Amino acid sequence: MMRCMFSGVSSLRAHQEKMDVIGNNIANVNTVGFKSGRVTFSDVFSQTMSGASAPDSSTGRAGTNPRQIGLGVGVQAIDTIMTRGGTESTGNQTDLAINGNGFFIVRSGHTGSYLFTRAGNFIVDKTGNLTTSDGLNVYGWMDYGGRQQADGTYEFDIDKPVEAINIYSDAYNKSKNILAAKATEYATFDGNLDSSEPAVSTTSKTMPTTYDTQYSTTLTVYDSLGESYEVQVNLTKCFVDGSDAADPKTEWFWEIPASSGLSITDGSGFLRFDGKGNLIGDDAFPIKQSVKFEPGKSVGSAPFTVEIDFTNISMSSADSSVQSDRVDGYPSGTLEDFSIGNDGIIMGVYSNGKQQPLGMIAMAVFDNPAGLAKNGSNTYVATSNSGDFTNGVKVGSEGSGALKAGSLEMSNVDLSSEFSSLIITQRGFQAGSRVITTADEMLQELVNLKR
Secondary structure, eight states: OHHHHHHHHHHHHHHHHHHHHHHHHHHTTTSTTOOOEEEEEEEOOEEEEEOOBOOBTTTTBOOBOOEEEEOOEEEEEEEEOOOOOOEEEOOOTTBEEEESSOEEEEESTTSSOOEEESOOBOEEOTTOBEEOTTSOEEEEEOOTTOEEOTTSOEEOOTTSOOEEOBSSOOTTTOOTTEEOOBOOOEEEEEEEEETTSOOEEOBTTBOOSSOOOOEEEEEEEEOTTOOEEEEEEEEEEEEOTTOOTTSSOEEEEEEOOOBTTEEEESOEEEEEEOTTSOEEOOSSSOSEEEEEEEEOTTTOOOOEEEEEEEEEEEEESSOOOOEEEEEOOBOOEEEEEEEEOTTSEEEEEETTSOEEEEEEEEEEOOSOGGGOEEEETTEEEOOTTTOOOOSOEETTSTTOOEEEETEEEOOOOOHHHHHHHHHHHHHHHHHHHHHHHHHHHHHHHHHGGGO
């Protein structure tokens, strides 16, 4: 009889713990990035009244099953349900939602243990640190500028340890939100040259003293101090070294003449086209050429060399349309705005019209995310069953998922399910209470036998 009373007590205790978890779930129905908990029960040790017996063929006696009395119920597990919550659009550029299994990496300052969170409601403090609302630094890589790939994406050194992200720092001059000027290093041209233009005859690749330029385009270059210079690029069709109209090859002379405040070295050359209008490159007629620009002494900037690249131009009977396609170099600028892409790259927008990567947000992934321990303030800590954290991974890799800026992940609590569990748990608690009261009545009857 006492066993059933203690079984009832265990039922009360187990259902109370489940009610605590349900209450916490409902309380956090609007908590950003919250992951609900789930309680599962299991029976506890059973007292064996008699063991099982095997059938006896010699006597014809049948076998019997064991007789056991259970001693109640206990909480088997309190699991964290890591399914992704819905996405809420906020329009705030520092709000980030994760569409995958990754976690943001945060830490208090530069010491202490790393923490992990799904709540991407970040802010930027007055010194440019990207932080949580509680002041924890968000971690990633600050390889300023990155390395731009051929497809236009940027590559960061993700093998080095993660570091606290600061929006305003830069690797050029270490001052706040300043993009230092960069001298021009290359300029590419594309377009068409008109094959119907009359040709100028030359001798030994020497143009006549006077001739008419047939096509001109402009090119803007920058020195190391950010001073801009607009120079002309002139192109003239010609016959080189005795070639004539019967020769299927056609040459064009290009020249960048000196301009005010800028002297130019190696600023001319010849381009050769085949009979189909394709550019032919060889040692005698290079497609690319390094041109040295030297600003006047009063400017104070160093000479700089620009690689002029004509690879993408062609010749046909259409009107000439050659123009500069890609030119680097720019004046200095100040940071005016920034954005965070789906790949986690923080892109700065400067007053000089340039955009530069400021850093990249890192993700943490775990073999068993449900093994993480809740740490409060929407954060988790790694445990022996979650898998170790060694370093961050790139957004989108190893199942971490892409980011969605201007959005937040909502709580994954399902209110309809929680209220159903609330009712069932309440009934289970009531049933356990009834076991105790019934056992008490039976004991009372037993006590009354001696009256």
